[in-house]
Amino acid sequence: MQSPLHRTDARSKLLVTVAFLVTMLSVPLCRLPELLLFFVFPIVTCAMGGLSYGTIFRRSLVVLPFVAFIGVFNLFYDREPVFRVGALVVTAGWISFLSIVLRGLLSVQALLVLIGSTGYYGLCRSMQRLGVPAVFTTQLLFVYRYLFVLIEEAAAMQQARDARSFGRKSYPLKVWGTLVGQLLIRTFDRAERISRAMLARGFTGRIPEGVFEHPAWKMRDTLFLAVWCAAFVLLRLCRPAENLSMLINNL
Numbered sequence: 001m002q003s004p005l006h007r008t009d010a011r012s013k014l015l016v017t018v019a020f021l022v023t024m025l026s027v028p029l030c031r032l033p034e035l036l037l038f039f040v041f042p043i044v045t046c047a048m049g050g051l052s053y054g055t056i057f058r059r060s061l062v063v064l065p066f067v068a069f070i071g072v073f074n075l076f077y078d079r080e081p082v083f084r085v086g087a088l089v090v091t092a093g094w095i096s097f098l099s100i101v102l103r104g105l106l107s108v109q110a111l112l113v114l115i116g117s118t119g120y121y122g123l124c125r126s127m128q129r130l131g132v133p134a135v136f137t138t139q140l141l142f143v144y145r146y147l148f149v150l151i152e153e154a155a156a157m158q159q160a161r162d163a164r165s166f167g168r169k170s171y172p173l174k175v176w177g178t179l180v181g182q183l184l185i186r187t188f189d190r191a192e193r194i195s196r197a198m199l200a201r202g203f204t205g206r207i208p209e210g211v212f213e214h215p216a217w218k219m220r221d222t223l224f225l226a227v228w229c230a231a232f233v234l235l236r237l238c239r240p241a242e243n244l245s246m247l248i249n250n251l
Helices: 010-025 032-049 053-071 092-118 120-129 134-165 173-200 219-237 240-250
Strands: 081-085 088-091
Touching: 010 032, 010 092, 010 120, 010 219, 032 053, 032 092, 032 219, 053 092, 088 092, 092 120, 120 134, 134 173
Parallel strands: none
Antiparallel strands: 081 088
């Protein structure tokens, strides 16, 4: 895909994403309207990259149970009333809970847009070109590849189990425990074989430079970085949601 976002240098997109996460996470928990404005970033970048924001949003919901579990305790610890809607009293715990949920969704959406427009290999290469140690980026690539090895071995074991089960659907926990243990042993063994094959072909612990593309930094990459960083600073320091609310109240 040759969208404006895909043509942007991966380093610029990575720096913008880091700036987004830093500014978004620095917003106080009580400023919920200010946090909502940060949804502009994933929505606009999806439009620039030809990505479906609906798909990105649905995939980001995977983290909802985890962030909800983290924030649910605020409902019990922070019961100070903030405002009232009819007979319903909204406490500070609800505000902080929603703030934590939104932070989790925004963080995952930003990362999904980054990976969707850059690719995992391009992301690791951009990290390395920005000064991240090669050992770290190489490990990230190997973890990514190991997940596929794990999935392939699990699929093979599932096929073998189905061929011997004669239509049986359920198994006791003891059988599942054995399957998980066998899966780990098989994936470790295959990973060892892959490692020996790589060493036999001259692998030295570093991905060769020729594997990745090396696009030159262009003016559009600088503009992309400068415009978004300026937008994040304005959202964080100028408090447009609060100023708009005050303006409406004065009217």
